[in-house]
Amino acid sequence: MRADCFTRFFATLGAIAILGTTAWAEPQHGIAMYGDPALPPDFAHLPYANPDAPTGGRVVTGEVGSFDSLNPHSRLGSVPWQLRFLAYESLMGRSYGEPFSLYGLLAESVEADPEGQWVEFHLRPEARFSDDSPVTVEDVIWSYETLGTEGHPRYRSAWENVAGIEPVGERGIRITFVEANREMALLMGMRPILKAAQWDGVDFATSGLDIVPITTAPYVITDYEAGRYVSLTRDPDYWGADLPFRRGTNVIDEVRLEFFGDATAMFEAFTSGIINTIRETNAANWEQNYDFPRIQSGEVVKSLIPHQRPTGMTGFVMNGRTPAFEDWRVREAMIQAFNFEFINQTINGGSEPRITSYFANSVLAMEPGPAQGRVAEFLEPFADALLPGALEGYEMPVSDGSEANRAGTRAALSLMEEAGYSIENGVMVGPDGEPFSFEILLQQGSSENQSIINIYVEALSRLGISPRISTVDSAQYRERTDAFDFDMTYYRRGLSLSPGNEQRLYWGCEMAETQGSRNLMGVCNPAIEAMIDRMLTSDSLEDYQAAVRALDRILTAGRHVIPIWHSPVSRIAHVRELRYPETLPIYGDFLNFHPDVWWYEEAE
Structure with missing residues (x-):
């Protein structure tokens, strides 16, 4: 990541420490979690967008599934995950050049x-839907109430902290x-706005491809x-094209999402x-694989986009609701048996x-070390x-890289014995004398996850x-993960530099028993609830960071997930015609980066 991005980032963090809370109670062009947003009221464009980017061209992406x-x-x-971000917008738009700042979009x-x-938004009079009808206060209120009561759990959790919503003028x-x-003021600014009239007489909760x-x-x-593709076209009459927040973004004419049965088929589609x-x-x-003719000819190029956002958690989550993984010692044994160094070398070349x-x-x-x-x-x-x-310090096991992983196997056996298990006749x-076994649930098309699990299963066989x-x-x-009908499965949770209310969705007690929630591990821990509360009520950078670091300790020491790797x-x-700006957001290739700030330009 370039130095100017980091300079702005740490300057913003410094402002948090100095400013604490800001007197927000007056209309502003933007809002930040702490302090003031970095961009002034008269900003011309997002710092990582190219205001001179030409329109035209197309992006065609691939998805497995x-x-x-x-x-x-x-x-x-x-649902294609990109639709949340490409096909909808909200009252405020997020700048990924700052930890957590929003600027006016549908709201002026x-x-x-x-x-x-409380928070109050004022709509832009020029805001329009794609059918050229105006965005009204009634549309906003309907959207908030519907998403909060009938929508996905990601919306319902925050809505429970809403006492009321009403028009003002x-x-x-x-x-x-x-x-x-x-944080609620910012979260409310990021809710998608739908046209209420389109959903008259329609069961919102069960709508699929019919609308x-x-x-x-x-x-x-x-x-x-x-199941095959979705094509999105740039609206030439889009109402907000000249807004500073939108200048230089969303200039590609078509974004097409193609779906494939597996990763091999998707890669072949790219090479061809x-x-x-x-x-x-x-x-x-x-x-190893990106040396095919179109790269050799320069028709296709390879780009590295650095970032400094949290790794989040990627790996294989253990469902603590099931008898197999109720005991933390069993979960730790599963982590010890996972030979990361050998698997990483096999899959990634280490x-x-x-x-x-x-x-x-x-x-x-x-x-590291004690808290x-x-x-x-x-x-x-x-x-x-x-x-x-959690208090003393916790570190992931490190193997010698050999396939046998004798130290990890011994540690896993010892932990299983402590938890009351034993090996009889190699099992x-x-x-109760019953064999210890569990189900690993995988989604079709993920050849990498299948390869990881194949190696892991071989290691587990040494434990009987x-x-x-x-x-x-x-x-x-x-369907199965929504119903928590699994023992172990692939898991990925992206985290930001400004964690807040969404943490309740990931590992809050209420979500542990809410089907369809993102708390796949089934954790319910008063200490986690308390750290999230502290995060949301901190009035200084010191307390906020301490609360997040404490939460990090509790989650990591909980041994809920077998972590794998991340890419910095x-x-x-x-294709070489697809370009992106030199100035990168601190979040790197995150939401609203590709294809939002990319453009298509014929090579000279």
Whole structure:
């Protein structure tokens, strides 16, 4: 990442420490979690957008899997993940050049209570839906209420902290909160706005492919075939094209999402030119497989996009609701048996670093060794209930890289014995004499995950454990994970530099029993709830960071996930006509980067 990006980032963090809370209670062009947004009211464009980018061209991406719905806001169905971000927009837009700042989009201004009790937005009079009808206060209120009561759990959690929503004047909306929560003002600014009239007489919760949404976004869905592709076309009459926030963004004429049965078929589609851009998540593939003729000729180029956002958590989650993984010692045994160094060498050539905690690779990561200072103070009231490692420090096991992994195998056996298991006739059995086994649920098309699990299963056999592997299509996978019908499965949670209310969706107690939620691990821990509360009520950078670092310790020591690797860079191969700006956001290749700030330009 370039130095100017980091300079702005750390300057913003410094402003948090100095400013604390800002007197928000007056209309502003933007809003930040702490302090003031970095861009002034008269900013010309986002710093990582090219205001002179030409319009035209097309982006064709590939996805493994299928889809049976165009409604990304309902709990039912499988939806192309990009639709949430390409086909809808909100009252405020997020700048990924800052930890957490929003600027006016459908709303021309925002006004928030300094204590976090309410927020007020004022709509732009020129805001329009794609059918040229105006965006009204009624549309906004309907969208918020519908998403909050009938929508996906990602919306319902925050809505429970809303005491009321009401119109203010001709174009204003005021939202009052049940309790003070500074982040709620920002979260409410990011809700997608739908046209209420389109959903008259329609069951929003069960809609799938029967409704092509009318939205306010720069792109509209113009063509699709269930499970095969979705085509979005740039709206030439898009109402907000000249807004500073939109200048230089969404200039590509067509964004087409192609779906494939597996990763091999998708890669072949890229090498043959059916799709013209691809993200490569495997470092070894990037080095070994990207030397085909179109790259040799310069028709296709390889780009590295660095970032300094948290690693989040990627790996294989253990469902703590099931008897197999209730005991933390069993979960630790599964981590010890996972020979990361050997698997990383086999899959990636050993080039990718391991994820060591949920907020690793960032200023929010837990520090090594025993908890100290404010982190220790925050954790101390829960000391008796915390798992080993939360206070003392926890590190992932490191093997010698050999396939046998004798040290890890011995550690796993010892932990299983402590948990009451033993090996009889070469089989791991529990106190009841029944064999210890569990199911690993995988989604069709993920050859990398299948390769990882194949190696892992071989290692588990040395412990007398024979897990069952079930591979299902995307619809079944979604149905089963929504119902928490699995023992272990692939898991990925992206985290930001400004964690807040969404943490309740990932590992909050209420979400542990809410089907369709993102708390796949089933964790419910009073210490986690307390750290999230502290994050949301902190009035200083010191307390905020301490709360996040304490949360990081609790989650990591919980042994809920077998972590794999992360990439401190994104690897994107694309036709040379697709370009992106020199100035990169601190989040790198994150939401609203590709294809939002890319453009298509014929090579000279």
